[in-house]
Amino acid sequence: MTTATVTDAYREQIWKIVHSIPQGKVSSYGAVAQYAGLPRGARLVGRILSQLPSGSALPWHRVVNASGRITFPLGSDKYREQRERLMSDGVILRNDKIDWKLFGWDGSHGS
DNA sequence: GTGGAGGCATTAA
DNA sequence: ATTAATGCCTCCA
Numbered sequence: 379m380t381t382a383t384v385t386d387a388y389r390e391q392i393w394k395i396v397h398s399i400p401q402g403k404v405s406s407y408g409a410v411a412q413y414a415g416l417p418r419g420a421r422l423v424g425r426i427l428s429q430l431p432s433g434s435a436l437p438w439h440r441v442v443n444a445s446g447r448i449t450f451p452l453g454s455d456k457y458r459e460q461r462e463r464l465m466s467d468g469v470i471l472r473n474d475k476i477d478w479k480l481f482g483w484d485g486s487h488g489s
Numbered sequence: 490g491t492g493g494a495g496g497c498a499t500t501a502a
Numbered sequence: 503a504t505t506a507a508t509g510c511c512t513c514c515a
Contacts, residue, residue: 383502407508418499424507425501441507449507456507 385422388414392426395485399440402468403483404476406444413485424449439463440483446476 385392391414399405411419420443427438439460443449450457452474461471469481476482 385501408510411508416500418509419501420508421499421506422501422508426507428507438507443507444509460507 385419385426388416388419388422389426391415392423393434393436396423396427396436396438396441399437399483401437401440402481404440404442404446404464404469404481405483405485406446407441407449408444409483409485410441420444437463437467440467440469442476446478446482447474 392410395410395413396405406420407423408418408420411417411423414423416422423441427436427441430436430438442460448457448460450460461474464471464476469476
């Protein structure tokens with residue numbers, strides 16, 4: 379079947395990882411991609427998240443870029459939505475930026 | 490030495 | 503060939 383794509387197989391894997399992010403913490407596209415087995419698939423994670431089906435209930439708002447900032451243009455509806463959801467999770471945005479040292483999730487189980 | 494901004498590189502669709 | 507929910511490197515203040 380050549381109809382399927384590479385991300386098609388990683389799609390569920392990425393969903394699992396994003397859904398594995400604990401509330402109050404955030405991760406980056408590159409980090410999630412790396413955990414999924416895609417060393418340079420940062421954009422793939424973003425693309426997959428953009429193709430999320432309605433009702434996926436996936437905490438995509440806990441995923442930001444490596445800069446700790448929301449990828450959407452500041453002032454955009456999407457940007458506002460993610461920021462609101464992040465604050466709802468207890469994540470504080472400082473200067474529209476996330477303190478990675480406070481909310482950065484390594485993907486590890488920690489202690 | 491730290492922080493912010495801009496540009497180039499990389500992969501998948 | 504073009505676009506994209508990015509990442510990393512380099513330069514300036």
